[in-house]
Amino acid sequence: MKKLVFSGIQPTGNIHIGNYLGAIQHWVNSQDKYNNIFCVVDLHAITVPQDPKVLRAKSRELAGLLLASGIDPKKSELFIQSHIGEHCELAWILNCITPMGWMQRMTQFKEKSEKQKENVSVGLFDYPALMAADILLYQADLVPVGEDQKQHVEITRDIAQKFNSTYGETFKIPEPVIAEVGARIMGLDDPTKKMSKSETSQNHAVLLLDPPDAIRAKIMRATTDSLREIKFDENRPGIYNLLVIYELFTKKSRDEIESMYEGKGYADFKKDLAEVIIEGIRPVQEKYKEITADPAYIDSLLTKSAERLRPIAQKTLNLVKERMGIG
Ligand code: AMP
Ligand code: TRP
Numbered sequence: 547m548k549k550l551v552f553s554g555i556q557p558t559g560n561i562h563i564g565n566y567l568g569a570i571q572h573w574v575n576s577q578d579k580y581n582n583i584f585c586v587v588d589l590h591a592i593t594v595p596q597d598p599k600v601l602r603a604k605s606r607e608l609a610g611l612l613l614a615s616g617i618d619p620k621k622s623e624l625f626i627q628s629h630i631g632e633h634c635e636l637a638w639i640l641n642c643i644t645p646m647g648w649m650q651r652m653t654q655f656k657e658k659s660e661k662q663k664e665n666v667s668v669g670l671f672d673y674p675a676l677m678a679a680d681i682l683l684y685q686a687d688l689v690p691v692g693e694d695q696k697q698h699v700e701i702t703r704d705i706a707q708k709f710n711s712t713y714g715e716t717f718k719i720p721e722p723v724i725a726e727v728g729a730r731i732m733g734l735d736d737p738t739k740k741m742s743k744s745e746t747s748q749n750h751a752v753l754l755l756d757p758p759d760a761i762r763a764k765i766m767r768a769t770t771d772s773l774r775e776i777k778f779d780e781n782r783p784g785i786y787n788l789l790v791i792y793e794l795f796t797k798k799s800r801d802e803i804e805s806m807y808e809g810k811g812y813a814d815f816k817k818d819l820a821e822v823i824i825e826g827i828r829p830v831q832e833k834y835k836e837i838t839a840d841p842a843y844i845d846s847l848l849t850k851s852a853e854r855l856r857p858i859a860q861k862t863l864n865l866v867k868e869r870m871g872i873g
Contacts, residue, residue: 548580548581549580549688550582550583550687550688551576551580551583551687551723552582552583552585552681552684552688553573553583553691554585554586554587554680555569555570555584555585555608556587556591557586557587557601557604557605557608558594558596558604558743559742559745560751560754561608561611561743561754562754563741563751563752563753563827564731564732564741564742564751565743566754566827567791568725568730568731569691569692570611570617571615571616571794572690573612573617573690574615577616577618577621578621582617582621582623583625583684583855584612584625585624585626585680586627587627588626589628589676590627590673593667593672594662594665605626606844609626609844609848610837610844611754611830612624613833613837614837619847623851623855624847624848624851625852625855626848629848629849630683630856630859632679632859633676633679633680633683634676636682636683636859636863636866637672637679639872640675641672643705643708643709643712644674644678644701644705644708648701648705649671649672649674649701651697652673652697652698652701654695655671655673655674659671674701675705678701678705681699681720682702682706682720682862683862684858685718687721688721689702689723690722690724691722693724694740695722696722699720700722703719703720706720709866713866714869716865716866717862733750734749734752734764734765734767735747735749735750736750736769737784737787738783749767749768752764752823754830754831755831761820762817762820765819765823768784768788769784770784770785770788770812771784771785774811774812776803776808776812776815778803778804785812788816788819792818795822795823796822
């Protein structure tokens with residue numbers, strides 16, 4: 547029996563090469579090894595205010611980008627979270643067994659609520675319970691995520707264990723899977739901060755749908771330092787981040803890359819890096835154009851996937867309700 551992978555991605559902001567290298571590519575590469583469910587988490591997106599039209603369009607765009615990146619609908623399920631109501635229902639139930647203190651420790655909530663003080667919803671606080679519901683409904687074994695989401699997978703395990711020990715074995719305890727290299731691609735304008743979909747400054751991220759000239763301009767402007775040597779040195783976050791991006795796209799070894807650029811300047815390296823990225827994402831952009839040429843294709847695929855998954859979600863939820871004496 548193959549293990550079951552579940553992962554989710556929010557349909558907000560613009561998908562960038564950090565998402566691609568840190569998450570999507572790993573999902574694509576491990577599709578044959580596992581059974582896979584990928585979820586466009588629109589219910590997580592609304593934990594902060596969203597424009598309804600934009601949100602609906604972004605959910606389809608994200609699904610299209612995942613397919614274009616190589617998520618194969620024959621090997622993986624791909625669906626929209628809000629299409630399966632059981633996610634909300636299980637999230638409510640999990641709320642009722644999750645201590646406030648566990649939630650209060652979540653660093654993502656602390657960071658996000660600090661940024662938007664006057665506008666912090668209960669949903670934003672409760673975000674991890676919904677994420678736990680996503681994962682536990684399908685009895686997932688493995689949850690591939692970036693480093694930033696590890697804490698949410700850990701609270702999912704704690705919630706599942708608490709449920710199991712209170713009401714009897716019900717949930718499989720999932721494991722987080724964190725990629726080693728590229729787990730954290732940093733912002734081009736500020737290499738001390740994670741490249742983020744919600745960051746709006748022009749030179750922060752290379753987007754998966756950026757045209758070649760935009761990519762060249764962003765890479766040439768990327769923040770580095772006043773030193774010269776092109777070396778993988780974590781203490782020099784700007785050049786280190788660019789080198790990691792180069793490494794992940796070319797699959798060349800660090801030694802090989804360093805020797806290629808011995809005696810060369812940052813400008814030479816950046817020019818090459820821009821071309822490496824452009825070539826690296828060209829197939830994704832071409833496939834995206836193909837897929838979106840038929841506007842009904844993505845929606846029909848998402849609907850069919852939800853239809854196949856709903857019975858699995860219902861089975862888990864029914865068991866949960868029976869164990870708790872509700873329904
Ligand atoms: P998000 O953009 O926060 O919705 O994250 C979607 C997926 O991409 C998650 O698995 C994240 O951990 C991953 N991810 C987001 N930003 C980065 C980044 N800068 N570097 C690597 N992975 C990332
Ligand atoms: N919170 C995750 C993120 O922002 C997205 C997510 C929602 C998720 N539900 C999930 C990831 C379930 C893995 C499993 O990246």
